[in-house]
Amino acid sequence: MLKVDGLNIAAGELPLVSDVSFTVAGGERVGLIGESGSGKSLTASAVFGLLSDDVSAAGSVRLEGVDENLVGASENLLSSLRGSRLAMVFQEPMTALNPSMRIVDQVAEARLIHRTVGDRAAAHRDALRLLEQVRLRDVAELGRAYPHQLSGGQRQRVLLAIALANDPDVLICDEPTTALDVTVQAQLLDLIVKGAKERTAALLFITHDLAVVATVCERVLVMYGGRIVESGPVAEVLTAPEHRYTKGLLDASDLETVDEGGRLHAIAGAVPAAGKFPSGCVFRNRCPRADEQCEVSPPWFGEPAHGHACWHPVGGDA
Amino acid sequence: MIKLESVSRVYRRSRTSAFGPRAEVHALRDVSFEIEQGRRFGIVGESGSGKSTLVRLIAGLDQPTAGTVTFDGQRVNGRSERQLSFLRRDLQVVFQDPMGSLDPRMRVRDIIAEPLVAQRIPGQEGRVAELLEAVGLTADAGRRFPHQFSGGQRQRISLARALAPKPRVLVADEPVSALDVSVRAQILNLLADLVDQFALTLVFVSHDLSVVRHVCDTVAVLRAGELVEIGDVERVYRSPEHPYTRQLVQAIPTLRGALSGVTAEDLIRP
Amino acid sequence: MRNLVIGAVLVGLIVLAALISFLWTPFDPTQVDAALRLQGPSGAHWLGTDRFGRDLVSQLMVGARTTLYVGIVAVGVAALVGTPLGVFAAAGPRWLGEIVLRANDLVLAFPALLLAIMFGAAFGASTLTAMIAIGVATVPSFARLARASALQVLSTEYVLAARSAGRTGPAISVRHVLPNIAGLIIVQCSVSFGIAVLAEAALSYLGLGTQPPTPSWGRMLQESQELLAVQPRLLIVPGVAIALAVLGFTLLGDGLRDRFDPRLEGARAQG
Incomplete structure (x- = not known):
């Protein structure tokens, strides 16, 4: 239904999203996970054709039944699709x-x-x-x-x-429940899942919350530093992560597991500001396993729909 | 250590019509509980529960409409700012918004020294250096302005300021809810370390029961200004007594639950 | 950054002209000479002479003094009275705030021109009474701005944090409120400076401001108004001077606001 291929978004010389590719089939629920500065919201805006003028996009975003690439498409075409075939729920409903x-x-x-x-x-x-x-x-x-x-x-x-x-074919939700209370969040998540299911719409659900993604989605894309670093079925990625960032994120958000000292497993450092991520592997400045190899951008290992971009994956480490 | 007796707080909305009474908002209704020394006391509530009002009352930043708040046997409410020096020294607050709680025009060293200056505590320079180290910031951070730091680092600055007058009680109002997940764990660890190191009594306010469960030993659950449940945090989490607490616990999405098949519908199933 | 430079250059030129005029002017700006009436620009009189034969450049230079004097006193009165009033209205007890607000409305409702006429009648028309009248009339705009922005600062968490650190009201006003509203006040100063310069020109034009023979840009306009059709130069010269002065102060204010904001430090380093 929705196919994103080699999406790049940049503000002038500053790359914000690099080489993002994924597909969402009709009736499929895909989660896009990322922290601040990961580029997840920009990716959603690009799919929805709502990028602001100060950033430029390249690559392709294709919607089934539409011949044109939505990246760089005319505002006429986009506005005829928005609200009919493509729909979006934003984080801040007031605005x-x-x-x-x-x-x-x-x-x-x-x-x-x-x-x-x-x-x-x-x-x-x-x-x-x-x-x-x-x-x-x-x-x-x-x-x-x-x-x-x-x-x-x-x-x-x-x-x-x-x-x-208008019974959209693609429903994009950008952190729709982040500003809500947990009890209200639960109700809305249920409504989103049902609404998408009833219409066999492709759901792209963007959030920073691993538990929410696991509850709502079947497949997950993990973004960090403007790149997809891992993707695959929720049950596999979130139980046996391959990328060091996914592993770190899972450990850091697990409040029930602590080390001998009773401490949570934290990731060192802070998420860099947009454009300040290191060259090579974007996670290497915070990764416990980083070495010289990581100064080269890792290729994609595995299937397009289930793989990772890590030189030293958790599972395959010697 | 901190005791609330039948505390209520009513806000009057500004007039919407020239006639008719002003609308009243009951932020807190008849809330009583006690926080003992050395506890890690969690206060959980959703928006409109009155948890922020509670923080302000405990910190002497607002006055209850009825009831009394006492700290160490001394009454907090109804006192002038001058008479609250005991509280200002012994109880400090860390606020939610790591940007909004730091004056953008002050250098970090002045921000951290503010309680010392305000309370005329000598030895500021050495204390600031000590505090920067305690919260894991470099010494040169003192010369910089808040906007030059990330969210997690700003929360470290807030913690350093709160610890400056060597308080006995630390009140943390949603200190990690604005932070990235990968940074949240660091700050929670730091908070736990500081509470241990300085033998602090912790009052931890959050909308997130799972965070409170990790940090605290006791929890009070607030809903629409009323205290609905209070007790040992594990007990409340595992076998909540009040229907609202049950609903709250059930509605929290968890990774473990989701991976074992809990759907969005299950989160709200009565 | 460009604003700051252009503004500083324009204001600097006015200040320079005013300073030099104390030591030297091409001619005595008040010296009347019928033989030299209405001469066009020449080697001796760079911008020509007016209908009394007075040198325009000399008048402009001495007039710059009046302009600066007016601006500084009027804006000084307005800012020094209005800002503390506004902060006080925001931070002080509620009833006091209400009184300040009502008094503000009263002054605001009172036509500035009428105020200037009253001041002129009571104390005699002069540059000083004109600028005090302008200053008093400008107090409410400062008080309002200061109150609104102070209320905003007072509702921030850092003020709450300062209170829980043990700061009391006055210290919060001085340490947190004033520094955080200073940028807005500075911009307001520069805008008001422009308005004050215009108002002085208008009052002098009406005969309520600077009295002859003291040169002022407003009076230069007034004295030449009947000659608009035949000698537009006589109006264009002081008109352009006033416009450049207003522009200069506005740009300077904008530039200063950006300069003083530490939050923009990073942006400046990048840009």
């Missing part, structure tokens, strides 16, 4: 909604823009049905509210309703 427009009208508009329905009355009926689908209560009354009158969780459900309005 993604129009503050001076009633909720129900914003959802109805999503139906009207792409002429999915003919008239306002039908769009309005659909909007109420969509709001019900994301399990908002008293939609007739709630629909008349403005975004600021809703809680964060409610706003995020409205965004999801808008994203699902």
Whole structure:
């Protein structure tokens, strides 16, 4: 359904995303994991055709049934795809909604823009049905509210309703639950999974939270320093990681396992600022296993859909 | 050590119409508990639970509408800033936002020395150097400004400032929730080391029960301003008594759970 | 950076002209000579003479003094009164803040021109009364800006951290609030400086400001207004001087704000 190949994004001379390739099939749920500066949100924006003007992209992003490459495609083509075949849920629902427009009208508009329905009355009926689908209560009354009158969780459900309005083929969620409470997060995750499943949409779920990815997705892409460093089925990557970064991240987020001194397994140092990652392997300045070989960029080992880019993988270390 | 008795805090919203009463927000309702010396006491709650209000009341930065807050037998609320010097020396706070809690126009050494200057504690220069080392920063960090540091390093600076007056109690308000996962573990380790090294009583506030479970021995669960459950953290995590705590524990996605087949639907199944 | 340089050069030129005028001017700027009326630019009179035969360059140079004097006093009054008032209104007790706000509104509602006329009537029209009137009329804009930005600073976690470190109100205002709003105040100063220069010109033009024979750019405009059609040069020269002065102070303010912000240090090193 969605095929990204050799995606590069740079701000002037500064590379932000390097050689990112992956595919997401219809009905498949793929997680894109990364910390700040990993380039995960930029990748999502590139897929959605929403990169800002101060960065440039190269490579290809292809959507099944569309002949053109979405990288560098005309704004006309992109806007006809956005909201119909491609949909996105953002991290901050307040800024993604129009503050001076009633909720129900914003959802109805999503139906009207792409002429999915003919008239306002039908769009309005659909909007109420969509709001019900994301399990908002008293939609007739709630629909008349403005975004600021809703809680964060409610706003995020409205965004999801808008994203699902035209049964998209690709649903991108960029940290949709990061700003939410855990109980609200759980509800929204359930709605996202169901919404994508019902439409057999390709789901690209971006987050920094390993547990969330494991709960929602079947496959995972691990990003660090603008590169995909490991990918594969969730069950394998998150139980038997190959890349040293994936291993470090898993250990660092495991709050139940400590060493003899009762300490958590931390990764040394901090995530470098964008563009300040080392040459060669992007993780080598924080990696306990780094040596001279790592000064050369590691190639991809394994299958395109299940492999890693590490000279000294965890499993194959002598 | 810290005792809250029937503490309530009501905020009045600013008027939305000329007539009619002002809307009242009950940030805390009738909350009572005690934090004993040497404890690592966790306070867990979601947004709107009143946990931040609680931090401010304990730290003497806000006044309760009703009830009393005492520290070491001395009343905290209702006192003027001058009469709170005992609290300012013995209790220090680390805030959530590692950028927002450091004055962007002050050099790191001045930030760390601020409690010493404010409380007229001598020997500032040596103490700052000592503190920088204790939190794992280099000596030259003192000359720099906060924006020149990463999130994790800024939280180290915050910790150094909090430890400057040699407090006995450290209140940490969501100290790791703005940090990257790979950095979070470092700061949690550092926090644990410092608590041990300086024999601190720790009050650790978080929305994340799994972090509290790692850090604390006791936990109080807040919901909509009310204390719903309090007890040994393992007990609360493994067999929560209050339905809300159960819901909270269930809703936390875990890697182990997910890999053994827990789906998003399971997180909310009643 | 470019703003700072251009602004500094423009303001520097005005300061230089004003300083030199104390020691030397091509001619006596007040010397009337009917034989030299309305002469065009020449080797002796670089910008020509006005309708009384006075040398324009000399008038501009001495007028620069008036301009700076007006700007410094008016902005000084406004900033030194307005900023503490605003900070006080934000950090002090609520009722005091309310009083300051209401008083502010009152001054703001009062037409500045009327204020200047009243001051002129009470103390006699002069450069000093004009600039004090301008200063008083500008106090509210400083107080408002200072209050709004102080409130913002007071709501930050670093102020909360300072309180829990044991800092009391006045120390917080001095150590945290003032340094963090200084950038905005400096910009406001430069903008107000421009406005004050304009206002002085306007008041002098109306006869409420600088009195003859003291040269002022505003009075140069006023005295030549009937000659707009025949001798536009007489209006263009002081007009351009005023415009450059306003521009210079605005650019200088922008540049200084960027310069004083440590958060931009990294950006500057890269850029």
